Amino acid sequence: MNQKRNKRDSRFIVAHREAWIGVGIAAFNFIWWYGFAYGFGSQPISHYHYILGFPAWFFYSCILGFIVVTGLVIVFVKCTFKEIPLEIEEERDEE
Amino acid sequence: MNVWVVVTLFLFLVVILLIGMYMGRYVKGPSDFLQEYFLGSRQLGGFILAMSMVATYGSASSFLSGPGTAYEMGLGWVLLASIQVVTGYFTLMILGKKFAIVARKMKAVTMIDFLKTRYQSKWVAIFSAVSIVIFLFSSMAAQWVGGGRLIQSITGMPYISSLFIFTLAALIFVIIGGFRALAMTDMVQGTIMFVGTMILLIGTIIAGGGVPHIIEQMKAIDPSLITPYGPHHQLSSAYVTSFWLLVGIGVVGLPQITVRAMSYKDSRSLHRAIIIGTIVVGVIMLGMHLTGAFARTLIPGVTVGDKIMPLVAMKVLPPWLAGIVLAAPMAAIISTVDALLLLVSSSLIKDITLNYIRPNMKETSIRRLSFTITTIIGIIVFLMAIHPPDLLIWLNLFAFGGLESAFIWPILFGLYWRKGNKYGALASILTGVGLYLIIQLLMDHGIISEPFGLHPVVLPVAVSLVAYILFSLVTDRRIDKEGLLQENQWLS
Numbered sequence: 197m198n199q200k201r202n203k204r205d206s207r208f209i210v211a212h213r214e215a216w217i218g219v220g221i222a223a224f225n226f227i228w229w230y231g232f233a234y235g236f237g238s239q240p241i242s243h244y245h246y247i248l249g250f251p252a253w254f255f256y257s258c259i260l261g262f263i264v265v266t267g268l269v270i271v272f273v274k275c276t277f278k279e280i281p282l283e284i285e286e287e288r289d290e291e
Numbered sequence: 292m293n294v295w296v297v298v299t300l301f302l303f304l305v306v307i308l309l310i311g312m313y314m315g316r317y318v319k320g321p322s323d324f325l326q327e328y329f330l331g332s333r334q335l336g337g338f339i340l341a342m343s344m345v346a347t348y349g350s351a352s353s354f355l356s357g358p359g360t361a362y363e364m365g366l367g368w369v370l371l372a373s374i375q376v377v378t379g380y381f382t383l384m385i386l387g388k389k390f391a392i393v394a395r396k397m398k399a400v401t402m403i404d405f406l407k408t409r410y411q412s413k414w415v416a417i418f419s420a421v422s423i424v425i426f427l428f429s430s431m432a433a434q435w436v437g438g439g440r441l442i443q444s445i446t447g448m449p450y451i452s453s454l455f456i457f458t459l460a461a462l463i464f465v466i467i468g469g470f471r472a473l474a475m476t477d478m479v480q481g482t483i484m485f486v487g488t489m490i491l492l493i494g495t496i497i498a499g500g501g502v503p504h505i506i507e508q509m510k511a512i513d514p515s516l517i518t519p520y521g522p523h524h525q526l527s528s529a530y531v532t533s534f535w536l537l538v539g540i541g542v543v544g545l546p547q548i549t550v551r552a553m554s555y556k557d558s559r560s561l562h563r564a565i566i567i568g569t570i571v572v573g574v575i576m577l578g579m580h581l582t583g584a585f586a587r588t589l590i591p592g593v594t595v596g597d598k599i600m601p602l603v604a605m606k607v608l609p610p611w612l613a614g615i616v617l618a619a620p621m622a623a624i625i626s627t628v629d630a631l632l633l634l635v636s637s638s639l640i641k642d643i644t645l646n647y648i649r650p651n652m653k654e655t656s657i658r659r660l661s662f663t664i665t666t667i668i669g670i671i672v673f674l675m676a677i678h679p680p681d682l683l684i685w686l687n688l689f690a691f692g693g694l695e696s697a698f699i700w701p702i703l704f705g706l707y708w709r710k711g712n713k714y715g716a717l718a719s720i721l722t723g724v725g726l727y728l729i730i731q732l733l734m735d736h737g738i739i740s741e742p743f744g745l746h747p748v749v750l751p752v753a754v755s756l757v758a759y760i761l762f763s764l765v766t767d768r769r770i771d772k773e774g775l776l777q778e779n780q781w782l783s
Binding site: 210225266280 | 374377379381384388389392504506514517519520528535539540559565570573577781
C-alpha cells in the first residue's frame with residue numbers, strides 16, 4: 197500500500213513541476229509581449245525605428261517574442277520534462 | 292470564380308473523405324466502442340495531437356474574420372492575435388500528465404466524466420452537459436453558416452446547395468470514423484492550414500514589394516495602422532491585454548480542447564505535441580493576421596472583412612495555388628465543426644443518456660444511438676443554418692467566453708486543489724455563465740460598456756474564481772470525504 201502510494205505521488209510530483217514550468221513560461225511570455233509592445237509602441241510614430249521593415253515594437257514583441265518563447269518551450273521540454281508512464285497500474289498492485 | 296480553385300477544393304474534400312473512411316475501420320474493431328469512438332482509444336501520437344489541437348482551435352475566425360479585422364485595425368490586431376501562441380503550449384503543459392493519468396484512472400471519455408467523478412455530483416455533470424450542448428451547438432451552427440458561405444463564394448452555387456455539400460462533407464466521416472478519423476483528418480487539415488498560411492503570407496509580401504515598402508504604405512494610409520492602438524485608439528492596452536484570458540490561458544476551459552488533452556498515447560507524444568503545437572499555432576495566427584494587415588495596401592476599400600482572405604489569395608497567387616490556400620479556411624471550419632459535433636453528441640449520449648436515463652444500454656445499442664444522434668444533430672444544424680435564428684448567432688458569439696467562465700476553475704482546481712468540492716464547482720459554473728451572459732446582454736442593449744475597459748470574459752472568470760474558493764471552503768465540512776476518496780484515490 198505504502199509503496200503504491202509513493203509510486204503514484206512520484207508521478208504527480210513530475211506532473212506538478214511541469215505544470216509550474218508552463219505557468220512560468222506563460223508569465224515570461226506575457227512580460228516580454230507587453231513590455232516590448234507598449235514600451236516601444238507608445239512612443240510617437242516619428243520616433244519609431246524599424247527592424248527588417250517592421251516597427252521595432254512589433255518586431256520584438258510579436259516576431260522575436262514568438263521565436264524566443266518557442267525556443268524556451270523546446271529547451272524546457274527537451275531538458276526538464278520526464279517520460280513517465282500514464283497507464284493505470286493499480287490492478288497489479290492491489291493484489 | 293475559377294475552375295482551378297474549385298477543382299483543388301473538391302480534391303481536398305475527397306482526400307479528407309478517403310482518410311475518414313480508411314480510419315473508420317478501427318471503429319468496427321472489438322475495442323471498447325465509447326473509448327474508441329469518442330476518444331480514439333487514447334492512442335494519438337505527438338504530431339497528430341498537435342495538429343488536432345490546432346485544427347480544432349483554429350476556426351473560421353482565424354482565417355476569415357480575424358484577418359478582416361487586422362485589415363481594418365493594422366498591426367495592433369496582429370499583436371492581439373499573437374497572444375494565441377500561448378495556447379500552443381499552455382493548455383497541454385497545465386493539464387498535462389496529471390490530467391492524462393487521472394482520466395485514465397477514471398476511464399473518463401469526456402471532460403464531464405472527469406468532473407462527475409471528481410466532484411461526485413449529478414448536478415455538476417448536468418449543468419456542465421447543458422452548457423456544453425447550448426454553447427457548442429450554437430458555435431457549430433455559426434461555423435456551418437461560414438462553411439456554406441465559403442463554398443458559395445468560391446463556386447458561385449446557391450447558398451442552400453453549398454450548405455448541403457458542406458453538411459455531407461462534415462457529416463460523413465464523423466459518423467464513419469469517430470474521434471480517431473477526426474484526428475487523422477485534422478492532421479491533414481492542420482498541415483494545409485500551416486502551408487496555406489505560409490504561401491499566402493509570402494505571396495502577399497512579394498506582391499506588396501517587401502515588408503519595408505508595405506509598412507511605409509500602411510503608414511501613408513493611416514499612421515495608426517502601425518501602432519499597437521489601431522485607428523482612433525480603439526485598442527487600449529488594457530483591452531488587448533485582457534485577451535490573454537479569452538484566447539490565451541482561458542482555453543484550458545474549452546471542452547473541445549481538454550478532451551484532446553486526455554487522448555494522447557504517452558509522455559513522448561505530449562512532449563512532441565507541445566513543441567509542434569506552439570510552432571504551428573504561432574505561424575498560423577501571426578501569418579494569417581499579418582496577411583490581413585498587409586492586404587490593406589494591396590486591395591484598398593474592402594468593406595466585408597470576411598472577404599479579405601479569399602480576395603488576397605486570388606489576387607497574389609496563381610489559381611491552382613489559391614485553391615490550396617483557400618482549402619485552409621475550409622479545413623479550419625470542417626475540423627472545428629466536426630470536433631464540436633462529436634463533443635455535443637458525446638455529451639448527449641455519454642454524459643446524459645448513459646449516466647442518467649438508460650445506464651444499462653448494450654454496446655450495440657450505444658453504437659446505433661451514437662450514429663443516430665450524431666446524424667440527427669448534423670441535420671438539425673443544417674436546417675438551422677438555412678435561416679439562422681438571431682438567438683443562435685448571439686449565443687455563438689459568446690460560446691468561447693461562456694464555456695471558459697464555466698469550466699476553467701472546476702477543471703483546474705478539480706485537478707490541483709484537494710479541497711475543491713462540488714458546491715464550489717456548481718457555484719463557479721453558475722456564477723460564471725450567468726454573469727457572463729448578463730454582462731453581454733447589458734452591453735448589447737447599450738446599458739453598460741465593457742467593465743473596466745476589459746473584455747467581458749474577465750469579470751465572470753474572476754468572480755467565479757472567488758465563488759469556487761469561497762463555497763469550497765465554507766462547505767468543506769459537509770463533504771463526505773470517505774466516499775469522495777474512495778472514488779478518487781488519486782486525491783489522497
